[in-house]
Amino acid sequence: MKISYTNLLLITVFGVVTLSAQQPIFTPDQCVIYSEDNARVSYKDTLFKGKQALKLDGKGTSLALLEGIETSNFRVEMDIAGEIMSGLGFHAKDGLNYQFIYFRPGMGGTREAIQYIPIYNGALSWVFYNYPTYETTAEVKSLEWFHAAFEVRGNNLKVFVNDEKEPKMDITLFENPVKGGKLLLRSLFGPSYFANVSYRSLSEESSDTNTSPNETFLTAWEISREFPRAAPATDFESILEQANAANQWKRINVPEDNYVNLSRYFEYPKGVVVTKTIIPSENATPKKLHFDFVGRVQLLLNGIVLFDYHKIRFERMFDGTFTVGLPLQKGDNELVVIAEGDASFFGKGFRYLGRDQHTNWGFIARLDD
Helix, strand or coil: CCCCHHHHHHHHHHHHHHHHCCEECCCCCCEEEECCCCCEECCCEEEECCEEEEEECCCCCCEEEECCCCCCCEEEEEEEEECCEEEEEEEEEECCEEEEEEECHHHCCCCCCEEEEEEECCECCCCCCCCCCCEECCCCCCCCCEEEEEEEECCEEEEEECCCCCCCEEEECCCCCCCCCEEEEEEECCCEEEEEEEEEECCCCCCCCCCCCCCCECCCEEECCCECCCCCCCCHHHHHHHHHHHCCCEEECCCCCCEEEHHHHCCCCCCEEEEEEEEEECCCEEEEEEEEECEEEEEEECCEEEEEEEEEECCCCCCCCEEEEEEECCEEEEEEEEEECCHHHHCCCEEECCEEECCCCEEEEEEEC
């Protein structure tokens, strides 16, 4: 049988179109469903307000992990009807490490309707990454269907709502150690319904969205190992003594992220850590430290306590919420931050995939004259 050049061209074009078309994903044979206790459970195929949908109730069925697709650059579309928090995870290493973009349908029309966060070791660090960059508005309503599309090319994420031409969110993603990675769906604190979920691969385009780090933020630190949460909660002095005695320090620095997100560095974030950095000064001079934090924290300069907070602070973090004076000496000055995350806010900790842990843990610090 002979195939003409024209027919061959048509076959080739048809094949390209087929490969680039949106393909259904998260069908019952493609994904694994997990409960909040990390048990594999049955797929809940539900009819909700006229659409056949995957139901995740946020507890018995919490997360759907897609099998068989590893992708770096893609467009995913879906219809969502959620109550509290409904979203897409991507570049996932597993159910504990991924990039997460989600909607708060109950906050539709506010600047908290959409939020992006990187998830490290199960920590849902929503108090870190906030408006105006990582949260934005969208006209969505609780338990009402809306259409969402997500495009990832390189380190750029765009989010479109209800077929609008302009993205509601257009941001630069943080450094991601997973090249490619899986996709997942997740619901928190209530039910979410996902229908007509589809995917296609995209080519990567050159991006000029990288921004230069702000060098006034302190991102280079040495961190201790993780210590159990202090008992009593005010006993940070003992933890500092233990950290100095162990003398086991790890250097960290993620200059593109102004926040020191300690959950990056511990497979099971649930304790207290000592962080330290050196601030050199040519002369004895006063400076200012602008900072914010979550949980409990203590700040020391050259061994002197400057700030001590032993209640549980559990609010969005922003640059400059607190300010203390830094009386720098001539030479090297050691700034120490002892930090415990938000686990005590939830009692034993925030429950996620079968374990109780911090979900926010860290601080932001900026030096100023």
